[in-house]
Amino acid sequence: MISLNWMYLLTVILYSLSVLGYFFDFIQNNRKVNQMAFWLLSIVWVLQTSFFILRMLEVNRFPVLTTFEGLFFFAWLLVTLSLIINWRYRVDFLVLITNVVGFILMSLSVFTPTGDIPEELSQLLISELLIIHVILILLSYAAFTLSFAFASMYVIQHQMLKRKLWGKRLVRFGNLAKLDKLSYFSALFAFPLLLLGIILGFIWASIQFGELPWLDAKVISSLIVLAMYGYYLYQRTVKNAKGYLMALTNIATFLLVLINYFLSSSFSNFHLWY
Incomplete structure (x- = not known):
């Protein structure tokens, strides 16, 4: 569980750096910073996906049922879709706007309970x-x-x-x-x-x-x-x-x-x- 916590913390840090990079590119029109931010976001996606899989193995179900899991999955979807569309259509600044929302969601998930669903609801929700x-x-x-x-x-x-x-x-x-x-x-x-x-x-x-x-x-x-x-x-x-x-x-x-x-x-x- 400690490794998952560190992985999550690293993901949030890299995510923030990526969003800051895209924002700096928006202000300064710096392509090198844009490329760095893209690769950081790609690493964030790998870490998110790894965390998601490990979480799934830990709780033995598809992890979308708690508030924490829902916010995390939502953020993961935004990162995935923004990377795909940016690669397919090369729409500049889409990644910035989308991942500002995604980063807010992932940051909010830090303040939500990470435990599994209550015992009285476990059979009902699975x-x-x-x-x-x-x-x-x-x-x-x-x-x-x-x-x-x-x-x-x-x-x-x-x-x-x-x-x-x-x-x-x-x-x-x-x-x-x-x-x-x-x-x-x-x-x-x-x-x-x-x-x-x-x-x-x-x-x-x-x-x-x-x-x-x-x-x-x-x-x-x-x-x-x-x-x-x-x-x-x-x-x-x-x-x-x-x-x-x-x-x-x-x-x-x-x-x-x-x-x-x-x-x-x-x-x-x-x-x-x-």
Whole structure:
């Protein structure tokens, strides 16, 4: 367990250095620092993956059921997706925005209980259906985070163009049409994952408790998030709405995701594990 603690501490330190490197590159347009930050982030991914596997062997289950595990898995997803997209599309500054969120999540996990789930819930929660439900929800949140990152880049570049702030930094953001498209497709990918995750959660609750927790704070806020992203995708797909206003809508909707993930759990009598 001591080795896991040291591994986790090293991961947080390297993660912070990577995020600082990307931020420095954002300010100074330093490619060498960008490359160093990328390799640091790659090492962070290796350490996160190793920690995740060791944790899985330690608790003898897929570790996503506690608050600590959920935050850690969420952060791991963001690192994984940002590395893949950065390698595939070379979208500068995406990694910075995405991993600022990821680092905050991983830092918050330090202050959450690392122990296993309570004994009275152990038999109730060890369910493949529940694990799939949690994984789908966290995958959707990670994809929504990417969508938020692209939308944020769109808004920043839009403001830079409006104020005629020309320079290398502006070019590295990529063109507005590309950012708009990537933001849309990220949300489009995330929406069915969230929908399926909610449906599986309802099925699991019905099997375990014989009823659906419609009045639970987490359930209500999750349905609101689903409805808001449904509205965003409807406007984007059916109405063909694009541009600055849709980017702001995306950003505002992602704030609901954060509220749903952090605040509603505090008032939930049903979601006791994440």
